[in-house]
Amino acid sequence: MSHVMNTYSRQPVAFVRGEGVWLWDSGGKRYLDGLAGIAVNTLGHAHPRLTAALSEQIGKLIHCSNVYQIPAQESLADKLCALSGMDEVFFSNSGCEANEAAIKLARLYGHKRGIEAPAIIVMEKSFHGRTLATLSATGNRRVQAGFEPLVKGFVRVPYDDLAAVRHLATNNRDVVAVLVEPIQGEGGIRTPDASYLQELRRICSENNWLMMLDEVQTGIGRTGCWFAHQHAAIVPDVMTLAKGLGSGVPIGACLAAGAATGTFGPGNHGSTFGGNPLACVAGLTTLNVMEQDNLPAYAGQLGQFIRNGITAALQGVKGFQEIRGQGLMIGIVLDKPCAELVKLALARGLLINVTADSVVRLLPPLVMSQDEAQQLVDILCPLIKDFLQS
Numbered sequence: 001m002s003h004v005m006n007t008y009s010r011q012p013v014a015f016v017r018g019e020g021v022w023l024w025d026s027g028g029k030r031y032l033d034g035l036a037g038i039a040v041n042t043l044g045h046a047h048p049r050l051t052a053a054l055s056e057q058i059g060k061l062i063h064c065s066n067v068y069q070i071p072a073q074e075s076l077a078d079k080l081c082a083l084s085g086m087d088e089v090f091f092s093n094s095g096c097e098a099n100e101a102a103i104k105l106a107r108l109y110g111h112k113r114g115i116e117a118p119a120i121i122v123m124e125k126s127f128h129g130r131t132l133a134t135l136s137a138t139g140n141r142r143v144q145a146g147f148e149p150l151v152k153g154f155v156r157v158p159y160d161d162l163a164a165v166r167h168l169a170t171n172n173r174d175v176v177a178v179l180v181e182p183i184q185g186e187g188g189i190r191t192p193d194a195s196y197l198q199e200l201r202r203i204c205s206e207n208n209w210l211m212m213l214d215e216v217q218t219g220i221g222r223t224g225c226w227f228a229h230q231h232a233a234i235v236p237d238v239m240t241l242a243k244g245l246g247s248g249v250p251i252g253a254c255l256a257a258g259a260a261t262g263t264f265g266p267g268n269h270g271s272t273f274g275g276n277p278l279a280c281v282a283g284l285t286t287l288n289v290m291e292q293d294n295l296p297a298y299a300g301q302l303g304q305f306i307r308n309g310i311t312a313a314l315q316g317v318k319g320f321q322e323i324r325g326q327g328l329m330i331g332i333v334l335d336k337p338c339a340e341l342v343k344l345a346l347a348r349g350l351l352i353n354v355t356a357d358s359v360v361r362l363l364p365p366l367v368m369s370q371d372e373a374q375q376l377v378d379i380l381c382p383l384i385k386d387f388l389q390s
């Protein structure tokens with residue numbers, strides 16, 4: 001019997017080594033990584049520059065506590081602010097913690113403005129994490145069931161529904177913020193209308209609400225811009241990051257700008273591990289390599305290449321509905337539950353994921369070559385065809 005708590009139904013494979021977009025299991029079989037550890041391994045596996053930077057840092061200093069100055073944390077905050085146009089950063093270890101920071105920040109922002117029970121607008125089908133506050137913010141009953149009482153202070157509206165948000169602007173005096181994913185990841189790679197974020201930005205500004213974007217999955221170049229909201233040419237008040245930021249080393253971040261800047265003071269929030277030297281070197285190296293190799297723009301192009309390839313291969317196949325997403329955040333929507341495809345792909349040496357029952361999700365590393373992307377399409381599409389025709 002395993003002594004690991006049974007919180008995941010795991011595939012029967014253990015990886016022992018990786019290189020670029022390839023992984024090897026304990027039996028020596030090779031796999032093409034179409035998932036990047038769920039949008040985490042931005043630079044793929046064993047990237048030489050990341051390996052060198054981390055090895056050097058481990059030999060110098062891994063951790064020293066936030067009660068001292070951490071130059072790598074200052075540099076990473078500078079870099080993130082330069083890339084995003086935002087003002088300041090709190091570092092955490094994960095996405096849910098970054099969102100916890102955002103939720104606390106919004107509440108404190110509300111209290112400072114005399115609102116005693118601040119409320120945050122959240123979306124149906126959203127995903128924000130597994131801690132109590134973030135699962136309460138999440139729009140998925142399966143994530144919440146059994147953990148009631150939920151944390152109060154969230155008002156839910158349908159995703160991509162501006163009228164529902166405007167309705168709250170006139171009917172709910174307690175609202176202080178909106179928390180939303182630019183593209184819903186776990187919810188099935190759902191992309192809102194092109195004007196959605198811009199209009200939300202306008203509504204938030206008009207009502208002195210904080211516009212808070214959960215870019216834990218969409219951020220760090222994945223959609224073709226450094227951050228997904230940059231496609232809409234807006235700047236949020238709060239943005240959370242995690243997954244791809246450290247290329248596999250745990251790190252999260254909550255950024256603030258404009259009206260949200262300066263909300264936290266000493267004693268308001270903290271983290272023992274958050275932003276330690278090792279994690280920040282991972283973040284800095286990831287961003288530097290991405291910048292040098294122009295990976296955000298490349299992710300946009302490669303995503304289009306993959307989507308075109310899949311569309312060409314599945315066009316007209318009964319049961320294939322549509323392909324969604326942006327850049328290297330790709331959802332292939334089928335007309336029936338398709339969790340089975342994960343196993344079938346694994347047997348063929350390809351790592352994919354299925355989310356929201358009937359959506360095949362691809363989140364490959366940003367260093368995938370066009371040839372490797374073609375291999376991904378060539379393995380995956382016949383599998384989907386067979387699956388739909390069986």
Ligand SMILES: *Cc1c(COP(=O)(O)O)cnc(C)c1O
Pocket residue numbers: 093094095096097099127128129130181185186214215216217218242243
């Ligand atoms: C994965 C994810 C989270 C949670 O991140 P963890 O690091 O697992 O806590 C939050 N928000 C979004 C949009 C995510 O995709």
